[in-house]
Structures are given as C-alpha cells and as structure tokens.
Amino acid sequence: MQQAQAAPEKGAISTLREALLQAQRQGLARLDAHMLLLHSLGRSPHDRAWLLAHDDDAVPADTLVRYQALCQQRAAGVPVAYLTGHKQFYGLELAVDARVLDPRPDTETLVDWALEVLQPWHAPRVADLGTGSGAIALALQHQRPDALVLAVDASPDALAVAQANARRLGLPVHFVRSHWLAGVAGPFEAIVSNPPYIRNDDPHLAALTHEPLSALASGADGLEDIRTLIAQAPTRLAPGGWLLLEHGWDQAQAVQTLLREAGWEQVQGREDLAGIVRCSGARWP
Numbered sequence: 001m002q003q004a005q006a007a008p009e010k011g012a013i014s015t016l017r018e019a020l021l022q023a024q025r026q027g028l029a030r031l032d033a034h035m036l037l038l039h040s041l042g043r044s045p046h047d048r049a050w051l052l053a054h055d056d057d058a059v060p061a062d063t064l065v066r067y068q069a070l071c072q073q074r075a076a077g078v079p080v081a082y083l084t085g086h087k088q089f090y091g092l093e094l095a096v097d098a099r100v101l102d103p104r105p106d107t108e109t110l111v112d113w114a115l116e117v118l119q120p121w122h123a124p125r126v127a128d129l130g131t132g133s134g135a136i137a138l139a140l141q142h143q144r145p146d147a148l149v150l151a152v153d154a155s156p157d158a159l160a161v162a163q164a165n166a167r168r169l170g171l172p173v174h175f176v177r178s179h180w181l182a183g184v185a186g187p188f189e190a191i192v193s194n195p196p197y198i199r200n201d202d203p204h205l206a207a208l209t210h211e212p213l214s215a216l217a218s219g220a221d222g223l224e225d226i227r228t229l230i231a232q233a234p235t236r237l238a239p240g241g242w243l244l245l246e247h248g249w250d251q252a253q254a255v256q257t258l259l260r261e262a263g264w265e266q267v268q269g270r271e272d273l274a275g276i277v278r279c280s281g282a283r284w285p
Helices: 016-025 032-040 048-053 059-076 080-084 105-118 135-143 156-169 203-209 224-236 251-260
Strands: 086-088 094-095 127-130 148-153 174-177 188-193 237-246 266-269 276-282
Touching: 016 032, 016 048, 016 059, 032 048, 032 059, 032 080, 032 105, 032 266, 059 080, 080 086, 086 105, 086 135, 094 135, 094 156, 105 188, 105 237, 105 266, 105 276, 127 135, 135 156, 148 156, 188 224, 224 237, 224 251, 251 266, 251 276
Parallel strands: 127 148, 127 188, 148 174, 188 237
Antiparallel strands: 086 094, 237 276, 266 276
16 A cells, blocks of 8 residues: 655745745845855856746755755855855956955956056056955956056965966966065056955944954054055055055045045045945056
8 A cells, every 4th residue: 555645844945946035034135045055056156047947946955954054154144255165256256265355346346447547558567455365456467468467465375365266267467475565566557455444443343253354454443554555655656656445435535635645646536336435546646
C-alpha cells in the first residue's frame, strides 16, 4: 500500500520567491536579497531577470542553508560585497573583502571628474591616495590606457587586494605603500582621493563596524586627513595640476574653504547621484 506523502511543514521555504520574501521580512533590501540569492545559486549578479522569471522554481536545500546564513550576516550589517566577494565599480568587477572599504557607487563621481580634468594631457600622471580595493585607480587606468596611474595606500592588506585586482584585470597600475604623499615623489597632473572623512564620534560609525576604521574616521571634525592632503599636494603636482577629494555630505563648504585658504585656484565641487556635493577640488597655480 502506497504511503501518503507528508504535507509540507507550515512556513517551510520551498521556492525562490518564498526565500526572497523571507529575507525581505527580515529587513533586507530587495536588491540585497536578490544579490545574495543569486550568489547562493552560483549565478551571476547580472541574472536578476532570470531570478524573476524562475521565482517559482524549487530552492535546493543546500542553497537555502547558504542563503539564510548570508541573510543573517547581512542583517547584522556585513556589506553585500564582503559576502559575495565582489563589487561592480565603473564597469569593472572588483574583488573585495573586509581588508578594504566597500566601494560606493557615488565614488564614480570622482572618477568622472578626474577623467574630465585629465582630458588636456597626453599620458597624464595620476595618483590615487588611499586606494583600498584599487577602485578609482583601476577605473582611471581602464578609461585612460595612456595614463601612468600610481595607487597609494598605507595598508599592506589593502595593497594586496588592489594588486590582485590589477593582475586579474590586466591593468598596469603601479603601487606604493605610503602614508598619503610622504613616500611619493610626483609630479602628477592630478591627485585624487576618497580619504577617511567621518568624525571620530559620529554615531553612524556603529553601523560600519565591519569595514576598516582606518578608512573611515579622521579626527574630531572628520577633516584631519583632508587637511594633510591639501598641505602635501602642491609639492607633488605639476603646474596646473588638480587635487580632487571625496568628502562627507555636509563638508563641501568646509573643504572648499580649506582649499581657498591654502592658495588653491578654481575651487569647485561635484554632485553625487543624489544631487549632493560630495566631491571638492581645485587647481594648483
């Protein structure tokens, strides 16, 4: 006599759609839930259309276990890029982990601006300070193959990540370990940086505990490292060279004042994807 099959346990997850809904009920953003499920399935992060078309497919038990574990980590604040091990930046696929800052899409504004100021020069020399994963330096080298791009970081761990990305992408970026420009000679047509700019007592740091603190915080007002760069850059720039800096959403006026007081010319800013001035820069006479 054939035995009747047991009914599915109430609340059990059986399809991809149900797995996604569970993640979103736990507070995960829809995009994060999709990226983590695709990663758990071994599929490309570009396969969101496939995921939507197959959301009634059964979710394998081992995939569900992996997915739920990743969702728990994401709910605890671990960046999606650390969980998947990669991040898209300016059209490049970068390997990232907890040794480096998770590259933000808004930082692409800094790359756009650097490419703009470098247009007049053939084979320009560019330094990316605090390179982290190498995102900015690699994007610039990819867009300007004629450029000599130097990626600088004080962290040997960060440099290891950036150098591995350069090798995998086949981009001839040069690397040097240095605290800002202390061990860098120049001259450069442009110096770019996404330095630490969060105040040491900023309450938002509590939500960023999974990322390296040294890449985030910068003194009592968040401007300690930016002051250092503004002071060091003139001796490393070619005549007419540019210093371009990313900073906090409310720091544009303070950074631009520091630039003007230090004798920089053509002081200006650039807006991020939300229309907020998140980059400031200037030209050295």
